Amino acid sequence: MQNKMLGVLGGMGPKATSVFFDRVIERTDADSDQAHVDMLIINRATMPDRTQAILTGEAGPFIHQATQDLKALEQLGACCVAIPCNTSHYFYETLSGAISVPIINMVEETVKVIVNQYGHQSRIGLLATNGTAKSGVYDAACEKYGVQLVHPDEARQQKTMDIIYDIKSGKLPEQTQPFETVAEYMLGTLKCDAMILACTELSLIPLSESLKPYCVDAMDVLVERSIEATGKSIKLK
Numbered sequence: 001m002q003n004k005m006l007g008v009l010g011g012m013g014p015k016a017t018s019v020f021f022d023r024v025i026e027r028t029d030a031d032s033d034q035a036h037v038d039m040l041i042i043n044r045a046t047m048p049d050r051t052q053a054i055l056t057g058e059a060g061p062f063i064h065q066a067t068q069d070l071k072a073l074e075q076l077g078a079c080c081v082a083i084p085c086n087t088s089h090y091f092y093e094t095l096s097g098a099i100s101v102p103i104i105n106m107v108e109e110t111v112k113v114i115v116n117q118y119g120h121q122s123r124i125g126l127l128a129t130n131g132t133a134k135s136g137v138y139d140a141a142c143e144k145y146g147v148q149l150v151h152p153d154e155a156r157q158q159k160t161m162d163i164i165y166d167i168k169s170g171k172l173p174e175q176t177q178p179f180e181t182v183a184e185y186m187l188g189t190l191k192c193d194a195m196i197l198a199c200t201e202l203s204l205i206p207l208s209e210s211l212k213p214y215c216v217d218a219m220d221v222l223v224e225r226s227i228e229a230t231g232k233s234i235k236l237k
Contacts, residue, residue, distance in 0.1 A: 003038045004230040007078025007101070009069050011044035012085035013168045016200030016219070020084040023223045029233040037230050040076050042069045050087035051131030063091060067098040074099045082106075082226045086128060086198045086218055090135035104225050110196060110218040111141040117216065118193050120146040124216075125186035127152070127160050128198035138198060150190050156182045160199075167201040179205050187214055 006024075010017030021041065030036045044065065053059040066088065073081055081103045083089070089107045096103050114124055124147055126138050133151060142149040152160065159182055179202075186192045194214045197203060203219040227234050 004079040005038045005040055005077045006226055006230050007070075007073030007076070007081040008039055008041040009044065009066065009073065009081055009083045009088075010041055011047050012050065012083070012088060013201065014043055014045045015167070015170075016084055016203065017041065017043055019203055020082070020200070020219060020223060023220065024226060027223055027235050028227050029235040035232075037227060037232055040073055040078055042073060044069055050085060050090070051129045054087065054090050054131040054135050059091065062088075063094060066091070066095055070095060070099045070103075074101050080104060080226075080229045082222055084200050084219060084222055086137075086200065087131040087135070089137050090131065092137070102229075104222060104229060106218055106222045106225075107137050107141050107198075108144075109225050110198070110216060110221045111138070111145050111147060113221050114142075114147055114194065114196065114216055115145050118147075121148060122193040123148045123150055123191060125150045125152065125190060125192035125195040126198055127182065127186070127195055127202060129164055130157065130161055132198055133157060138196065150186070150192050152182065152186060152190070156185055160202075163205070164199050164201045167204055176205055176208065180208065180211065183211055183215075 024037055028036050047065055048062040053062040070081060078101060080101050086106060092105060126133060126149055139149050159178060163178055186195050194216060197215055197217040200219050203217050207215055224234050
C-alpha cells in the first residue's frame with residue numbers, strides 16, 4: 001500500500017515547526033525508517049505575522065503566501081495538511097477553500113480532546129497569543145462543544161505574550177517561573193479545570209509534573225491527528 005504524504009505548512013515559528021516534526025517521529029509507532037510518516041515541510045519563516053494580520057485587519061499578504069504554499073504542498077502529493085500554528089486557524093475556512101485536500105483543524109481537534117478528558121461545561125483556560133485570543137477561534141469551538149473558555153486578565157495575557165515572543169526571538173526559557181505563575185493564576189484564582197496551550201511556542205516550555213495533568217497542548221493533539229491521517233499508528237506513552 002502506498003504511503004500517504006503529510007503536508008506541513010510551517011515556519012510559524014521555525015522552532016515550533018522543528019518540534020512538531022520531532023514529535024511526529026517520536027509518537028509514530030514505527031520499527032524502521034520506512035514505517036514512519038512521509039512528510040513534505042515548507043518552513044516559511046518569512047510568513048507575515050499572524051497576530052498582526054488579525055489585529056490590523058491587513059491579512060492579504062499572509063493569506064496570499066499561505067495559499068501559495070498550500071497549493072504547492074497539494075501539487076507535491078500531500079494527502080492532508082497540518083499547520084502547527086494556532087493563530088493561523090483564524091483563517092481556516094479561507095485556507096481550506098484554497099485546496100482540495102483537508103487541513104487538519106488544530107483548534108477543533110484540541111477542544112474535542114478537552115471534552116473527552118474533562119467533560120462538557122468544564123472551565124478551560126486559554127494561553128495563547130493576542131491574535132488567537134482576540135480572534136475568537138477557541139471561543140467558537142468551545143461554545144460548539146459545550147466548554148466554558150476562560151481568558152486571563154490583561155496582565156497575565158501580556159505576560160503570556162512576552163513568554164511567546166521571547167521564544168520566537170530565540171530566548172528559550174531557562175526557568176519556567178513566569179509561565180508557572182500564569183498557570184497557577186488560571187488554575188487557582190480563575191478556578192479552571194485545565195488549560196489549553198494554544199500557541200506552539202508554549203510547547204517548548206518544560207512542564208512540571210504538577211502542571212502536566214492540567215495542560216492540553218494543541219501541538220500534541222495536532223501531532224496525533226497528523227499521524228492518524230496518514231494511516232500510521234500512535235505510539236502509546
